[in-house]
Amino acid sequence: MAVKVLIPTPLQKLTRDQATLECSASNVTELLDSLEQNCPGIKARICNEQGELRRFVNFYVNNEDIRFLSGTNTPLQDGDEVSIIPAIAGG
């Protein structure tokens, strides 16, 4: 499944300054592995030592927070758009 991933500024050093990436994955967990293959080191920024998403990272699939979907098991389909957004903003 080809999905588009929006990369936030703090991670763009790892994506050779690209703000979007195309990845192939059928759920969010697979997407994380796919990102790591394309951009080594990126997973350690997004996930903690236990492999869980860090508490200050938010993932959105087609504009919905994955915590309102199925978390890292959220399925992905061709053409989906995934945003990785720093949680610290607003207020």
Place this chain on the structure above:
Amino acid sequence: MTQATTLQNQVTSTFKSLKCKECGEEYELKAAHVCEFCFGPLEVTYDYSTLSQTVTRESIQAGPHSIWRYRSFLPVATDTPIDVGTGMTPLLQAHRLARRLGIEQLYIKNDAVNMPTLSFKDRVVSVALTRARELGFSKVSCASTGNLANSTAAIAARAGLDCCVFIPADLEAGKVMGTLIYGPTVMAVQGNYDQVNRLCSEVANTHGWGFVNINLRPYYSEGSKTLAYEVAEQLGWQLPDHVVVPLASGSLFTKIYKGFQEFAQVGLVDEKPVRFSGAQADGCSPIAQAYRENRDFITPVKPNTIAKSIAIGNPADGVYATEIARKTNGTIESVSDAEIIEGIKLLAETEGIFTETAGGTTIAVLKKLVEAGNIARDERTVVYITGNGLKTQEAVQGYIGEPLTIEPKLDSFERALERSQVLERLEWQPVLV
């Protein structure tokens, strides 16, 4: 002159770096809000030994009658910050409200009359836009539930900065008008605040604007510390026993805590424990829920409450707010929309202050805490009222009665007066009807 220059240089050097609150990684003082390594929030650090040597109660009191009397504790380098008279709002002893609730030492910090746009946001925006100018931004922006948009648009106008603000499309009319009047571009996003915020994080990535509460957030949020400093100064250079604060993102709560700690650290006040209690609306209470369930993470919610100004379902500083409430022996409570309206009316009828829904929430939580025995009778308690009721008139419409319409004749007046007195008696003694 020489001495003044020396002092200013010392003041300038007091803010040193941005530091990640999670992993401690340090960064230069640029426009950035997130740690590149762990995504944790960046916070401004200061040279407290210099501060304790250079700042005295007298030097503060000799400063302007605004937040800029505390400039040494704020992250700006300029000698000419944007000073629109923000801050130094009244701290009122609330005798009548205290008596109604059955406590003795209650104070209201009244930012419903903060300048220029009648909410505490003028504090954070004054700091953020001063810093934005220093960092070379010519266009500023924000994601807002209303008050921040009012403040950013007004102070940007005054400073001659271009401005584009983002708000949820369903805001109260007063908050939309109170932004449009200053002539910014206003984007009314069809979604809730959390969606606005997410969109703005993406725009901040690509457009190079200064978003006060995104890429300028470390500087912006420091402005809230002035609500701690002013209360300490207005209490005669003492800290209160207990504070009750509305919680949206949780940032204000954590910065009032930081402000008290800093004043104690540099010797401006004696150190003492201050209990921190937070207020949320039932319809958007992710921080209160995490507190109740003793969690160290926030589960986001979709807001559904009249308290739109504090309706943040995915609060950035929520975890830090729960930590502070726990370690200070405070608490975090939430109240229903009906209680919020009663809170607005109670403050208005006892103290003559017309606050918005966030203030109603805070007063309703205060009442709940007193009734539950969570505030001792003699605790010196400060309640933070952060916004003005004229901006959220929709919230109380239908709950506050109607004027008595009369003819311009004495007997019409007398009849109406009698009727109103009967109505008043009925209201007070419903069992006798």
